[in-house]
Amino acid sequence: MALVEGTGISKRYGGIVALDDVSVAIDRGEAVGLVGPNGAGKTTLFDCLNGVRHLDAGEICFEGRRIDRLAVYERARLGIGRTFQRLELFAGMSPREHLMVAERVHRADGRLWKDLIGRGRARAPVARVEDLLVELGLDEVADDPIESLSHGHGRLVELGRALVQDPLLLLLDEPSSGLDTREAVGFAAVLLEVRARRQTAMLLVEHDLDFVQRVVERTYVLDFGKMIASGRVDEVLADPVVRRAYLGEVT
Amino acid sequence: MTQFLSYAIPGLPYGCVFALMAVGLVLTYQTSGVFNLAYGAQAYASALIFYVCVNAGWPSWAGFLAAVVVAAPLLGLAMDRFLYRFIRSAPVLVKLVSALGMLIAIPSALQLIFGSQERLAPPSLWLPPDSVYFHVAGDAINGTELSTVIVTLAVVLLASLMSHFTQIGLRMRAMAESPRMVQLAGINSERVGVAIWVLSSFLAGLAGVLLAPLFAELQALNFTDLLVAAIAAAALGSLTSLPLAFWGGIGLGVVQELLGGYLPSGSVLSSGLRPALPFAVLIVLLLALPGLRERWFHDDPLSACDPPPPPMAAAIGGHGLEELLRGGGWAVLAVFFVSCLTWVPGNWTFTLTQGLAYSIIFLSIVLLTGMSGQISLCQAAFAGIGAFTCAQLVSHFGISVFVGIVAGGAVAAVVGVVVAMPALRLGGLALALATLAFGLLADNVGFQFPWSGNGDSGVNIPRPQLGSLNFTSGKAFFVLAFVLLIACAAVVLAIRQGTTGRELAAMRGSELAAASIGTNLAKLKITVFAVAAALAGVGGALYGSLQGTVSPNDFNSFLSLVFMVVVVTTGVYTVQGAIQAGMAYVILYQVLDYLPSEWRNLFPILFGLGAVTYALHPEGVVEWQKRRVVEIVVGWRKHPEAVG
Numbered sequence: 062m063a064l065v066e067g068t069g070i071s072k073r074y075g076g077i078v079a080l081d082d083v084s085v086a087i088d089r090g091e092a093v094g095l096v097g098p099n100g101a102g103k104t105t106l107f108d109c110l111n112g113v114r115h116l117d118a119g120e121i122c123f124e125g126r127r128i129d130r131l132a133v134y135e136r137a138r139l140g141i142g143r144t145f146q147r148l149e150l151f152a153g154m155s156p157r158e159h160l161m162v163a164e165r166v167h168r169a170d171g172r173l174w175k176d177l178i179g180r181g182r183a184r185a186p187v188a189r190v191e192d193l194l195v196e197l198g199l200d201e202v203a204d205d206p207i208e209s210l211s212h213g214h215g216r217l218v219e220l221g222r223a224l225v226q227d228p229l230l231l232l233l234d235e236p237s238s239g240l241d242t243r244e245a246v247g248f249a250a251v252l253l254e255v256r257a258r259r260q261t262a263m264l265l266v267e268h269d270l271d272f273v274q275r276v277v278e279r280t281y282v283l284d285f286g287k288m289i290a291s292g293r294v295d296e297v298l299a300d301p302v303v304r305r306a307y308l309g310e311v312t
Numbered sequence: 313m314t315q316f317l318s319y320a321i322p323g324l325p326y327g328c329v330f331a332l333m334a335v336g337l338v339l340t341y342q343t344s345g346v347f348n349l350a351y352g353a354q355a356y357a358s359a360l361i362f363y364v365c366v367n368a369g370w371p372s373w374a375g376f377l378a379a380v381v382v383a384a385p386l387l388g389l390a391m392d393r394f395l396y397r398f399i400r401s402a403p404v405l406v407k408l409v410s411a412l413g414m415l416i417a418i419p420s421a422l423q424l425i426f427g428s429q430e431r432l433a434p435p436s437l438w439l440p441p442d443s444v445y446f447h448v449a450g451d452a453i454n455g456t457e458l459s460t461v462i463v464t465l466a467v468v469l470l471a472s473l474m475s476h477f478t479q480i481g482l483r484m485r486a487m488a489e490s491p492r493m494v495q496l497a498g499i500n501s502e503r504v505g506v507a508i509w510v511l512s513s514f515l516a517g518l519a520g521v522l523l524a525p526l527f528a529e530l531q532a533l534n535f536t537d538l539l540v541a542a543i544a545a546a547a548l549g550s551l552t553s554l555p556l557a558f559w560g561g562i563g564l565g566v567v568q569e570l571l572g573g574y575l576p577s578g579s580v581l582s583s584g585l586r587p588a589l590p591f592a593v594l595i596v597l598l599l600a601l602p603g604l605r606e607r608w609f610h611d612d613p614l615s616a617c618d619p620p621p622p623p624m625a626a627a628i629g630g631h632g633l634e635e636l637l638r639g640g641g642w643a644v645l646a647v648f649f650v651s652c653l654t655w656v657p658g659n660w661t662f663t664l665t666q667g668l669a670y671s672i673i674f675l676s677i678v679l680l681t682g683m684s685g686q687i688s689l690c691q692a693a694f695a696g697i698g699a700f701t702c703a704q705l706v707s708h709f710g711i712s713v714f715v716g717i718v719a720g721g722a723v724a725a726v727v728g729v730v731v732a733m734p735a736l737r738l739g740g741l742a743l744a745l746a747t748l749a750f751g752l753l754a755d756n757v758g759f760q761f762p763w764s765g766n767g768d769s770g771v772n773i774p775r776p777q778l779g780s781l782n783f784t785s786g787k788a789f790f791v792l793a794f795v796l797l798i799a800c801a802a803v804v805l806a807i808r809q810g811t812t813g814r815e816l817a818a819m820r821g822s823e824l825a826a827a828s829i830g831t832n833l834a835k836l837k838i839t840v841f842a843v844a845a846a847l848a849g850v851g852g853a854l855y856g857s858l859q860g861t862v863s864p865n866d867f868n869s870f871l872s873l874v875f876m877v878v879v880v881t882t883g884v885y886t887v888q889g890a891i892q893a894g895m896a897y898v899i900l901y902q903v904l905d906y907l908p909s910e911w912r913n914l915f916p917i918l919f920g921l922g923a924v925t926y927a928l929h930p931e932g933v934v935e936w937q938k939r940r941v942v943e944i945v946v947g948w949r950k951h952p953e954a955v956g
C-alpha cells in the first residue's frame with residue numbers, strides 16, 4: 062500500500078482549472094519528483110495534499126486513511142511535513158527557536174495551564190534539535206536572528222523545522238530557488254543525507270533538473286493542471302510530449 | 313407603499329453621504345493599497361472649516377471653496393505625500409496604525425487651531441435647512457435634504473462624465489481597475505495616483521459638509537460612525553467596485569431609516585439598532601463574502617510579512633547589560649511603589665492607580681497584537697464588559713467586589729471567544745474592521761440597556777472590602793491595583809515563555825507555516841482572544857471600582873482606537889511596554905490638565921503622531937530610546953575616545 066495516494070484531485074480558482082483529475086501515489090521512503098512549467102499547478106497540488114486548500118473533487122489517503130477533510134495541523138501531526146516556495150519563516154526567531162517550536166508542537170504537551178504554572182518553559186537544550194542543527198550545518202548560525210541569514214540558510218531552517226517532527230512524507234516546494242549553484246549543490250547533498258538516515262518519503266518540486274536527478278528515483282510531470290507523464294527522470298525527459306510541454310520544444 | 317416611501321425617503325441624504333465616502337475609500341484603497349481609516353477625519357476637517365468660515369460671515373460658496381475645494385485636497389495630498397506614500401508595501405499593522413494615528417490626531421489638531429467649543433446647528437451647504445420645498449409621500453423635504461441629494465447626483469454625474477471623456481479620467485479609471493496594468497502601460501502612475509487622492513479627498517470633504525447639518529451638533533465622533541458606514545458600503549462592492557459601493561451606500565442609508573420607521577419607536581432596539589446597522593452589516597459582509605475574505609487575507613495589495621522587531625535594548629549589550637536593565641526595571645518599579653505609598657500627593661496616587669488599571673487593559677493588546685499578530689480594535693469594549701458585569705453582579709447579588717472583578721474577566725473571556733470566531737476566518741485588515749464594528753455595536757447597543765452599562769447615567773461599582781481589610785482609601789486601592797497588575801503581567805509573561813507563547817510567535821510570523829508544523833490555529837486564536845478579553849475585563853472592572861461610577865462613555869469604541877495607538881507607540885512587543893503605555897497615558901493626561909484647556913488636545917495629537925513612528929520603530933518609542941541610550945553606553949565603553 063502506498064504511503065500517500067491521491068486520486069482524481071481537481072482544484073479550480075474561479076475560472077482557472079489549476080488541477081484536473083490528477084493522481085499521485087508515493088510509497089514509504091520513496092523520493093519522487095514533480096516537475097512542470099510555471100503555473101502548472103505544482104504548488105496547488107502541495108496545498109491540496111497538506112490541507113491549505115480543499116479539493117473540488119477527488120480523494121487523498123495517507124497510510125490507508127482518508128485525510129482530505131482534515132485540517133492542516135491534523136495532517137501535519139499524522140506525518141506530512143512541508144517547506145514553502147516563498148520562504149515562510151517566523152520573524153524574530155532564531156533557527157534554534159524555529160526548531161524548538163516545531164519540536165514542542167510535535168510533543169503536543171503545550172497546554173495553557175502548564176505555561177501558567179511555569180511547566181511549559183524551555184528547559185535544557187533538546188538533543189534532537191541540537192543534532193539536527195549540526196546535521197543541517199546550522200549550528201554556527203543557530204542563535205542569529207532569522208532576518209540576518211541568507212536565503213540558503215532560510216531554506217535549511219524550513220527543512221529542519223519540518224524534519225524535527227519526524228515526518229513520514231516531506232513536501233519540498235522548489236528548495237533550490239533563490240539559491241546560488243554552490244548552495245543548491247549543498248542542499249541536494251543535505252537532502253541525500255537526510256534520506257539515507259531516515260528514509261523519509263519525499264515529493265520534490267524543482268525546476269533545476271540536475272537537482273531533481275540527483276535526489277529522486279522517479280518523477281511526475283504536470284502541465285496545465287494535468288499529469289502528462291511519470292517515470293524515471295531520464296526516460297520522462299526523453300518523452301516528446303514532455304519535451305514539448307516542459308521545454309517548449311516544437312518538433 | 314406611502315408609508316414605506318415616507319420612511320425610505322429621509323434615508324436618501326444619509327445614503328448619499330455614505331455613497332460619496334464609500335466611493336472615495338474604494339478609489340484610494342484600489343490604487344494605493346492603503347486603507348485610509350483617517351477618511352472620517354478628513355470629512356470632519358472640511359465640515360469644521362466650513363462651519364468656521366460660515367460663522368465668520370463668509371458666504372457659503374466661499375466657505376465651500378475654502379473647505380472642500382482647497383482644504384480637503386490639500387489635507388489628503390499632505391497625508392499621501394508625507395505618510396501613506398512611504399508605507400504602501402508595509403505590513404497591515406503598520407498601515408492601519410498610521411492611519412489610526414491620523415484619525416485620532418487630525419480632529420484634535422483642528423480643535424487646537426479653531427477652538428474646541430460646542431458647534432451647534434451646522435450650516436447647510438446650499439439651500440436653507442428650515443424651508444420646506446415640497447412633500448413626497450407625506451415627507452416634508454427640507455433644504456438640507458434636497459441639496460444633499462442634488463449635489464451628490466451632480467458630483468457623481470460630473471465624475472462619471474469625466475472618467476469617460478477626459479484623459480486623466482480614463483487613466484484614473486484604469487488605475488482603479490488595475491494599478492499594475494497602468495504601470496505596465498507606461499503611464500505616469502504617480503501623477504494619476506495624486507489625482508486620485510485629490511478626487512477622493514474632495515469627496516470626503518464634500519461628504520463631511522453635507523453630513524454636518526443632518527446632526528444637531530458638529531462632533532468628530534459622528535464622522536467615525538460615518539466612516540464605518542462607508543466601509544460597510546465599500547465592502548458591499550468587495551472594496552473593488554465603485555458602482556456597487558455607491559449603490560451600497562445609498563441602500564444602507566435608506567434601510568437604516570426604514571428600520572427606524574418600522575421598529576417600535578422608543579425602544580432601545582430602534583434607538584440602538586438604527587445607528588448600529590452599518591456595523592452589523594459590515595460584520596455580516598466580512599464573514600459572508602468569500603471573495604472579500606480571500607482578498608483581504610491573501611492579496612492585501614503588495615503585502616509583506618511582519619517587520620522583524622529590531623533587537624530589544626537588552627539584547628544588544630550582552631548578558632551583563634541585560635541583567636542590569638532588568639534589575640533597573642525592578643528598581644524603578646520598587647521606587648514607584650514606595651513613592652506612591654509615601655510622598656506622592658493623593659490626586660497623583662489616584663492618577664497612577666488609573667494608570668495601573670489601564671496597564672492591565674493594555675496587557676491585552678500586547679498579548680493579542682504584539683505577541684500574536686491579531687489586530688483587535690475592540691479592547692475597550694471588553695474592558696466595559698468587565699466593568700458592567702462586575703457592577704451588575706455586585707449591585708444585584710451583593711457579591712464581593714473581588715468576585716465581581718474576577719467574574720467581569722470571565723464574562724469578557726466568554727465574549728472574547730465569540731469575537732474570536734471571525735478571527736478564525738479573517739486576518740489583518742478584515743479582522744481589524746470586524747472588531748471595530750463589534751466595538752461600535754457594543755458601545756451603541758450593548759451598553760445602553762439598564763442591565764448592562766445603563767446608558768449615559770452609568771453604573772456604580774463600590775471599592776472592594778476583604779474581611780476587615782478595606783480598600784476605600786486611595787493608598788490601599790493603589791496596593792490592590794499594583795498587586796493585580798503584577799499578577800496579570802505574570803500571566804502574560806508565563807504565556808510568553810511557555811509553549812503557547814512560542815506558538816503564538818510562530819503564528820504571528822506565518823500562519824501558514826505554523827499550521828504546517830501542527831499548530832491548531834483555531835484553538836490558539838480562541839485561547840489568546842479569551843485570555844486577552846479576560847485581562848481587559850479585569851482591568852476595566854478595576855478601573856470602574858476605582859472611579860466609583862462608570863458609563864459606556866468610559867469604554868467607547870473610539871477609546872479602543874486610542875488604546876491601540878498608545879500601546880503601539882510606546883511598545884507593543886513587551887510586558888513593560890504595556891505598563892509604560894498605561895503610565896504614559898495617565899501621566900500625560902494629568903500633566904496637560906495643568907495647562908489651559910485648549911492644550912488638552914495635544915494629548916491625542918502626540919499619540920496620533922507617535923503612531924506614525926511605528927512604521928519606523930515597531931519596537932515602540934520607549935524601547936527605541938532605551939536602545940539608543942544602551943548603544944551610546946556600550947559604544948562609549950568599547951571606544952571611550954569616540955564619544956565626546
Ligand SMILES: Nc1ncnc2c1ncn2[C@@H]1O[C@H](COP(=O)(O)OP(=O)(O)OP(=O)(O)O)[C@@H](O)[C@H]1O
Nearest residue numbers: 074077079097098099100101102103104105106146
Ligand atoms: N490564490 C490563487 N487564486 C487564483 N489563482 C491561483 C491562485 N494560486 C494559483 N493560481 C493559479 O493556479 C495555477 C497554478 O498555480 P500554482 O502556483 O499551483 O503553479 P506552480 O506549478 O506552483 O507554478 P510555479 O512554478 O510558478 O510555482 C496558475 O495558473 C496560477 O495562476
Ligand SMILES: [Mg+2]
Nearest residue numbers: 103104105146
Ligand atoms: Mg509553485
